[in-house]
Amino acid sequence: MTWREMMLDQLEFYWNVHLWPRLEGLTDDEYWWEPVPGCWSLRRDAEGELKHEFFTVDPPVPPVTTIAWRIVHIGRDVLGTRARAFFGDRSLPEGALPTEDLAMYDARWWPEPLPATADEALAFLDKTYTMWCDGIRSLDDDALLRPLGPRGDHHADQSWGALVLHINREVMAHGAEVSLLRDLYRAQRDQEDPVVGAARRDDAAEVARLMDEGVEVPPLLLSEESGRRHWDVVRALVEHGAVDGGNPSALHYAAAAGELGTVRLLLDHGADREMTDAQFGMAPAVWAEHFGHADVAAYLRGMPVR
Template sequence: METVDIRTDRLGLLLDQFDKAREMAEVRLAGLGDEEYLWEPVPGCWSIRRRGEATTPRAFGPGEWVLDLGAPDIPSNEYAEVARQAAGGMSIAKIADDWSVSEERVEEVLAHTGEPEPDQTAVTTIAWRLAHLHFHFAGDWEWTFGERRREPKQLVDFTPTAALALERFWPLIDRWRDSVGAVTEEQLDTVGFSQYPYSSAPDEPFISVVWGANLEFIHHMAEIALLRDLWRAR
């Protein structure tokens, strides 16, 4: 039986996990067509839309096509994270700034007891999920390994063409992976090594940021895979 080399150091485990997830995702995305990419399985979906046709208040993008984005809030599945931020010494004002909500909203979340109500979030298209990953990884790279100057929401020119979206997406994902693979142990433990503004990255050791990026990639790719299954069975 062939022996498989498995890294057991902390960065190696995360890199191997990311590599496997990327390999599986590329296979699952093979043959994605434009109609499927933009398919809205239910009314009220979030997607990418022409500028001026967006259905959400904070849709963004630098070009003709923008990515739907709703009003800022703290989703119920992040209540525990807000509690951790507060327990770690982060001020109410800083938490509110991180989540782009009012201080009153943060206080409401911290005062909540019992199980939170499920979020009433929009269903999103494959185009939305892929674009969401694209701009986040573009921003993560820019504000960790780049010049840390460019606005993350202006880094990706969204497209209604599935093949073009993937053509742009994979090199950016590989750039992130290669850069992460070159960090030192000291950098992994450095709080603020990443300064990505749309997250708590500036307040975390970089190893936590890498872990979070893996989670983001894996869970959105799993959602895309399910949407592809539903498209075929529609």
Template sequence: MTTTQSLLDLSDFAWQRLRDRLGGLTDEEYFWEPFDGCWTVRATDDGFVADWDRIPPEPPPFTTLAWRVAHIVDVLQAERTATWFGQEPAADDGTPPVPGSVADAIDALDHAYAVWRRRLAALTQDDLDRPMGAIAGPYAEDNGADFALHILDELIHHGAEVGTVRDFYHGTHPDNRFTGKLTPGERPALLAEAAAARHWELIPELADQGFDLNAKTTSGRTAAHLAAGTGNLEILRFLVERGADLSITDGQFQADVLGWAKWFQQTEAIKYLETL
């Protein structure tokens, strides 16, 4: 395997983890400011801008999800992720935007990652080994691999911050995903989400309402995977009796439901599934 491929694999892994963590994000959460003085994204007459100071306070302000997402977009799509590698930006690469909504943020992130990945994939071993030169300013003596690893570090650690802020938000707000009158058309993966949140008591009710037994969470797990992996034999039996597809593979291990029971060493679930 080449060094470039190893970098691509790490990049794709970090990207998919971030992308999965954004599932179900709302505009309210996107702009949530848990403290006074947060840096965020603000509306102006000319669109949205992110708070910034060339010499940030110490310690720097807490930043909202909107700010963090805008920063990741900027890091990945910036002109320097082409020019510092000796490339020219493509005509349709565009300028990194400052997204003012979740929908715009997802579109911007997808585009920014596609731009970054294409630039990274084009690197040869010579590109990675060669000092970047004057265009990189104070980093002129650093080579392409140093810079690629820096961008990946930005993606990884800011992606982790996004996940932490989301955990913080959900830890301080009631879990209302499963309240109200939702229909399968409005929230098709709700049954899988209930299993992921360990709201097992809701599974029969949601099944009766017509929610898809085989729907997956954003990380690619069905309710049957989760029941088998946690050893919840009662719910696993219920899902099987209702016709759940046990051959579906998940997005993490590419394993079917029996594979999950085996991976997590759920003896009773294994015995039950092997009798089917």
């Protein structure tokens, strides 16, 4: 494996395994959510055009940002402008990009409107990520040792390899911030949903009471609570008719924990022992085996449990 391949593999693994799955299902409400007053976000100017809030020099304590701000920073400032500055963009008409040696992080490399919706933002992010990766694939290991040149601005003497590693770090850092903001948004919304709030508190009796009253249960709640090892809550959900819409499923998590009683309960209520998880392609029995629970693996395979 070449150095270029290893550098790209690091970014692609993070993107495909850690970041992109965390972005799936992003809603407009999340995209624009401001967790505290005074957030940096995208704001419309007097002409109605979205602008990315920032100062040339960060204040001593930079403001909290919205997911919209972070995604645009990753997509435009980290990936997109650099990709266009160094590799161009064949999807644009001739003359659409600057011809002078502007710095690689100059926003004029990205003249299009900023994304106004979550769907637009994810498409924008996917486009700029692909542009950057395709550009890096065009380099060989010798090129990674060469200096960036004028478009590197005050980094002109630094190597391409240094830039690639820097971009990897930037994407990982800001991607983690987006993921954390989604976690905080979900936690806030969870507390507003009575059955989810009760489940998170591991209050099985309250979950059962609410379900008896006909409160709707989110489709992922059963797998989420199994993943949290709230076994009494899992039992209450299953016995009151909750359907598992998760992948990995509640059965996967129970198998991984060696929770034979819960595995039996889930199977008795129709759980699919053959379902494979989306990330590893493994059935619950393989999860049980991997985590050292031979008895659970045997039970899932229909074998006698010793």
